[in-house]
Amino acid sequence: MESAQALAMDAVGLGEAYAAGNRDPVAVFEAALGCAQSSSSVFITLTVARGRAEALASRERWRAGQPRSPLDGVPLAWKDLFDLQGEITTCGAELRRAASPATIDAFMVQRLSQAGLVSLGKVNLSEFAYSGIGLNPHFGTPANPWASGEVRIPGGSSSGSAVAVAAGIVPLALGTDTAGSVRLPAALNGLVGYRPSLGRYPAAGIFPLAASYDAPGPLARSLRDVQCLDRLLVGGAARPLPAATDLRVVLDVSVLDDARIEPAVRANLLAAAERLARAG
Numbered sequence: 001m002e003s004a005q006a007l008a009m010d011a012v013g014l015g016e017a018y019a020a021g022n023r024d025p026v027a028v029f030e031a032a033l034g035c036a037q038s039s040s041s042v043f044i045t046l047t048v049a050r051g052r053a054e055a056l057a058s059r060e061r062w063r064a065g066q067p068r069s070p071l072d073g074v075p076l077a078w079k080d081l082f083d084l085q086g087e088i089t090t091c092g093a094e095l096r097r098a099a100s101p102a103t104i105d106a107f108m109v110q111r112l113s114q115a116g117l118v119s120l121g122k123v124n125l126s127e128f129a130y131s132g133i134g135l136n137p138h139f140g141t142p143a144n145p146w147a148s149g150e151v152r153i154p155g156g157s158s159s160g161s162a163v164a165v166a167a168g169i170v171p172l173a174l175g176t177d178t179a180g181s182v183r184l185p186a187a188l189n190g191l192v193g194y195r196p197s198l199g200r201y202p203a204a205g206i207f208p209l210a211a212s213y214d215a216p217g218p219l220a221r222s223l224r225d226v227q228c229l230d231r232l233l234v235g236g237a238a239r240p241l242p243a244a245t246d247l248r249v250v251l252d253v254s255v256l257d258d259a260r261i262e263p264a265v266r267a268n269l270l271a272a273a274e275r276l277a278r279a280g
Helices: 003-007 013-021 025-038 046-063 107-114 159-166 183-188 223-234 251-257 261-277
Strands: 041-047 074-079 119-123 171-177 215-220
Touching: 013 046, 013 251, 025 041, 025 074, 041 159, 041 183, 046 119, 046 215, 074 159, 107 223, 119 159, 159 183, 159 215, 171 251, 215 223, 251 261
Parallel strands: 074 119, 074 171
Antiparallel strands: 041 119, 171 215
16 A cells, blocks of 8 residues: 555655655555554554644645655654643553543644644553653553564653654654663664653753753654754754764774673674775
8 A cells, every 4th residue: 555655654755756746645644544553552642633633734835845854744752751731641651541641742742743743642661751661550561563573672761752663653653762762672673763852852841851851852753853853943954964974983992792682683783883994
């Protein structure tokens, strides 16, 4: 199906397909919604009415040749620490199931909504974002989609954010990172995860774990998606990626002698380092 092919794209590619008239934001949203509804323990809340309205508005903007951004109409998911107006922010905790709904969107939700992105819903996480494994006894644990034949941990605490992207439900999801909660699930799910500097993205409307360490950040399928999203959040047009010249990367290979490291993990890391070296 064309919609299934669209869900396999990265966000920038999907925006390019909208611009070319090859994809439709409403059809993409409905496909994403169907995938989300059939997934297990990935989403805590689906914002169906909001998402449909945003997708319809995006369709009209693209038809008029007036998109708000290169990512107008791209569906995304939010870790359930982010406030979405009218929805409960559960933080993955049983005791917050009956909390009062948020009265306004979190700042980042507002900013990306203004850029035309479409909110599909809020995704699972470790309870109160306190775990690097990604387990949740209250809302279930989303399974790592890369594992075949057995259930593997998704990584946490942004477990649902990572699985939603890795499983092809949405091309982008937002998480939070206090001590690895974006980077760990990104690594375990084969994604690009970005932990920005503290304060790069305002945290207003995000339930904190440790406010002096928390940093909201995206999980995506490509580096260009992260870069484009960053420009939308901080202001300004997306710029081409800079060349990697004059960049020095240090790899401490002594840590690879640890017997607990699986051979495949060691081999993948060394192969990645070699590719970086060949690239200059």
